Amino acid sequence: MDPALRSETISNEFKENREKETWRRTILLSFQSLGIVYGRLSTAPLYVFGSILPDDLKSDKEIHELYSFIFWTLTLISLLKYAFIVLSADDDGEGGTFPLYSLLCRHAKMGLLPNDRSASEIIQHDRGSPRIKVPSTTRKCIEKYKTGHYFLLFLALFGCCMIISDGVLTPSVSVLSATSTFGRSMIKLSHRLISSQKIREHLDEVLTRLPVPMACAILVCLFTLQHYGTQKISFVFAPIVIIWLTFISGIGLYNIAQNHEILYAISPTYMLRFLKKVDIISWKALGSIILCTAGSEVMFANLGHFSKRSLKVTFVCLIYPALIVCYAGQAAFISRYLGTKDANVNLSESIPNKNLHHAFAVLSVFASAVGSQATITASFSIVNQCQALGCFPRVKVVHTSDKIRGQVYVPDVNWLFMTLSIGITVGFRDIAPIGKATGLAIISGMLVTTCLMSLVIALSWEKSVFIAACFMLFFGSLEATYLSSCLLNFPRGAWFITVLLLLFLTTMVSWYYGTVKKYQFDVENKVSVEWLTDLSPGLGISRVPGIGFIYTDISSGIPAFFSHFITNLPAFHQVLIFVSFKSLPVPYISEDQRYLIGRVGPKEYKIYRCVVLHGYRDHTRDSDDFEDHIISSIGEFIAREERDYESLSSPERMMVLGRSMGDGNALIPLTADSSDNSHPTLTQRSHSDDPAELSFAAIRRKRVRFMLPKNSPEMSVSVRKELQELVDARESGTAYFLGQSHLSLRRGSNLLKKLLIMVYVFLDKNAREPPVALNIPHAALLEVGTVYTI
Structure with missing residues (x-):
């Protein structure tokens, strides 16, 4: 970085x-x-x-x-x-x-942290001019x-x-x-x-x-x-x-x-x-x-x-x-x-x-x-x-x-x-x-x-x-x-220090090795955005009301587990948001530079990408209000996209945004008290007979609702329409997609590789759930299993 x-x-x-x-x-x-x-x-x-x-x-x-x-x-x-x-x-x-x-x-x-090339390009969006480092023999030798x-x-x-x-x-x-x-x-x-x-x-x-x-x-x-x-x-x-x-x-x-x-x-x-x-x-x-x-x-x-x-x-x-x-x-x-x-x-x-x-x-x-x-x-x-x-x-x-x-x-x-x-x-x-x-x-x-x-x-x-x-x-x-x-x-x-060293070092190396191999598999098996946007009519894909959050480790393209899901169940939500977390080798990321928001494909598809940046001291995956901040940031992105088009970076037109809830520029949050019956109901079910819609039906009790600001000459009709569609999709319900990996070894793998993967699989089964999934209601969570051949 x-x-x-x-x-x-x-x-x-x-x-x-x-x-x-x-x-x-x-x-x-x-x-x-x-x-x-x-x-x-x-x-x-x-x-x-x-x-x-x-x-x-x-x-x-x-x-x-x-x-x-x-x-x-x-x-x-x-x-x-x-x-x-x-x-x-x-x-x-x-x-x-x-x-x-x-x-x-x-x-x-x-x-050597998991990071693909496109993600690096997105993260290097910095609007300031980086200070040029003086070339040195030591730096060149280490980098080479x-x-x-x-x-x-x-x-x-x-x-x-x-x-x-x-x-x-x-x-x-x-x-x-x-x-x-x-x-x-x-x-x-x-x-x-x-x-x-x-x-x-x-x-x-x-x-x-x-x-x-x-x-x-x-x-x-x-x-x-x-x-x-x-x-x-x-x-x-x-x-x-x-x-x-x-x-x-x-x-x-x-x-x-x-x-x-x-x-x-x-x-x-x-x-x-x-x-x-x-x-x-x-x-x-x-x-x-x-x-x-x-x-x-x-x-x-x-x-x-x-x-x-x-x-x-x-x-x-x-x-x-x-x-x-x-x-x-x-x-x-x-x-x-x-x-x-x-x-x-x-x-x-x-x-x-x-x-x-x-x-x-x-x-x-x-x-x-x-x-x-x-x-x-x-x-x-x-x-x-x-x-x-x-x-x-x-x-x-x-x-x-x-x-x-x-x-x-x-x-x-x-x-x-x-x-x-x-x-x-x-x-x-x-x-x-x-x-x-x-x-x-x-x-x-x-x-x-x-x-x-x-x-x-x-x-x-x-x-x-x-x-x-x-x-x-x-x-x-x-x-x-x-x-x-x-x-x-x-x-x-x-001699006992070698016992503790083997215990902790095997744990760290195995986890790092398994994480990197999974990430490389995701990068190598991702599908292009065109597969979802251009070929979706030919696959007979239908759009259902609501918002779909797809959590993935990659920050470009479509993850393999989601393409596998679409192939078997050709339907996805009216609004799709691909969310990925990127850990940077810094202690903290400021709140006003927390998110990189971009658009995937043409506007009419209403598919967005959110890259959440965090340092090794941050705790950003608490899902109590995590969804609300992402929705607010996407609304801010839609409002600023036209006038700040030139400042958007090239890979997927990403924009730096933070936790801007409450500023009133795009979406205005309204906190709903669960005991207050004066508000309209905040839980909705899908009443369609369409099996695709029934499969997506999720009960979600939202703490925050959003509304659009009053008419403003600075906001175009198209922007206001897209923001309204985002609000309507939020009111229709939210579903969450997580990839569930199953690692398998190729035949002929050496003993060291087998040991590292076996330890990783054991640790993965006994470790805590991913933090982002801890507070997601089971009715709204959909895990898609994928076999990773390492």
């Missing part, structure tokens, strides 16, 4: 809200982001050192060297890369892997080779799968680490209060088993809360994060004061010392150190829920300094007592006052639940984006905020995550292997972002290839170092 069109298709309301963002709003969003975005980063100290086996730590100097890695990793990756660079690569306020991919699709001809297009799409899907996998693993490792701390605290308390050895041993056995069932109960509560939405959850969770950060930073300051030598570890020379004498065991410890950045990737993915400025202010002013102090204090404590009986790598052990252990245990349980929220919310955003762009099965998406359009809740995914998280918790029962898998997911997602970001710098930001290469080499080499460490932990639990 052309970048000039992108800049005009952002919602006007959304732009105004962002432009008028005040510091008061920034502070409010910053407060909310604490409970949603930064809980993950804030609770990472629970398991960064905790996922390292104590036997792997050899000396206090090694602790200082590991802290040096933590300090510079947080500084370079979380602060420099994400807070200052990657957050600036937002796609009109949206962040994550797919928004980066959509930026590349718009700035280089590499998009098709394998590069598929590789980048696979890379985007791979990155999305890693974020989603992180959304499954993080609740498990966070909550289990907190409940383990709680269990140890209860054991210590029982030893202090109970003198009987036999009772203490029995309680120890019970409390040792407590963390897993307790973690499962907390996970159930956490995922049950998700339907309340980001805004409500954030106000509950944010105070917990503030108390948690105050607590751990205070502990950190105390331990730094006891062992201030840890401050010297800020010097990068400590990392060089580590690298000079490194061995396999020490190198594996870096796989746990990368967990300190856990939450940086989801900070970018959650950008649509908040604003760029609020996320940056919160991280720089609060999260980053608090974490640096916390990790320094924990490292100071471990190095101080390493080799003694008080040596312990858990954060709870670094608390100086033992009476605070129990308070810390309770607080860590609440904080761990909050820490899981970031990845869950980010996963909802990723799933919503993938579904809108045809890379994820149809699931229900609930928009939980009218003010911030990126805040979504996906019930189906929520319960799937809950099941998987509980299964992981029960299956592993230990944070060490789960932490290894989490670390591999985090660093893999970061590498994908680095690769895509380097291309965005070169293509979207139009910086030199040298700058993009420097970004890639610097951050890529740093993250590749951690990746090698995580891969060494593959047998120790990191």
Whole structure:
């Protein structure tokens, strides 16, 4: 899609809200982001050192060297890369892997979303002059080779799968680490209060088993809360994060004061010392150190829920300094007592006052639940984006905020995550292997972002290839170092990430493959408009009163399923409207540019086409008033067609229109109250004996009626006549045609193709119905089955 069109298709309301963002709003969003975005980063100290086996730590100097890695990793990756660079690569306020991919699709001809050539011509109708991009070797190279297009799409899907996998693993490792701390605290308390050895041993056995069932109960509560939405959850969770950060930073300051030598570890020379004498065991410890950045990737993915400025202010002013102090204090404590009986790598052990252990245990349980929220919310955003762009099965998406359009809740995914998280918790029962898998997911997602970001710098930001290469080499080499460490932990639990990757990647690739193949079949088997208009008299086709909505994926020609229907039942409605949805790689489409309306064939046939444009954050298929907006837009098209004839684009004379109901230029909507008997009846039946008419009879209770404006010299007689015919057809009833596909494989198909189609068929049968069909009355819905031979 052309970048000039992108800049005009952002919602006007959304732009105004962002432009008028005040510091008061920034502070409010910053407060909310604490409970949603930064809980993950804030609770990472629970398991960064905790996922390292104590036997792997050899000396206090090694602790200082590991802290040096933590300090510079947080500084370079979380602060420099994400807070200052990657957050600036937002796609009109949206962040994550797919928004980066959509930026590349718009700035280089590499998009692989289902779209035929004629649809592209229609969408490129832009009335402004596109800004000419300066040709570059990088852009030409990417556009030339098709394998590069598929590789980048696979890379985007791979990155999305890693974020989603992180959304499954993080609740498990966070909550289990907190409940383990709680269990140890209860054991210590029982030893202090109970003198009987036999009772203490029995309680120890019970409390040792407590963390897993307790973690499962907390996970159930956490995922049950998700339907309340980001805004409500954030106000509950944010105070917990503030108390948690105050607590751990205070502990950190105390331990730094006891062992201030840890401050010297800020010097990068400590990392060089580590690298000079490194061995396999020490190198594996870096796989746990990368967990300190856990939450940086989801900070970018959650950008649509908040604003760029609020996320940056919160991280720089609060999260980053608090974490640096916390990790320094924990490292100071471990190095101080390493080799003694008080040596312990858990954060709870670094608390100086033992009476605070129990308070810390309770607080860590609440904080761990909050820490899981970031990845869950980010996963909802990723799933919503993938579904809108045809890379994820149809699931229900609930928009939980009218003010911030990126805040979504996906019930189906929520319960799937809950099941998987509980299964992981029960299956592993230990944070060490789960932490290894989490670390591999985090660093893999970061590498994908680095690769895509380097291309965005070169293509979207139009910086030199040298700058993009420097970004890639610097951050890529740093993250590749951690990746090698995580891969060494593959047998120790990191292998599980491959299970989740295969699950989610197979789902996404299969759905994308099946969707593309179906679309290609529709394009190849569509019939021309002349077949319907010129040959229809010879086929004996009759016209019946009413409006027929034909929903199709193609934006030109007649879909195969409708031609199949006409051949077997030669009749169609007085007015036909071909409706197709086109997902564009942009977050939002403004309401005044929502529809492309055109005419199919000569005027006397009264056949129209409506292409509904939507971005990956829009929710346009709600059918409560969807039909009314289409009728209103077609009326506007009829009224403007004659005077704006030259501005119509060529493929099927398409015109850009929006939700213009109520402006009175063409059709005036009249809202009808279902309880008001003063209005004429709004439901009609066909009383004809003609079997063709009987087959189309549909009962439809319309909420809105239309009438023509008063006589105006600006409206010609022919236009007024056509508008009246449209109103009359609406009053006669409405029917809806949907194609029902049945996929079959050609003989001799290879095993991979069979697997992808089998998975797609399974997902299609178990996925949600197409959103446009959800609220259509069954009496008015007609599904036409078609066999697709793939």
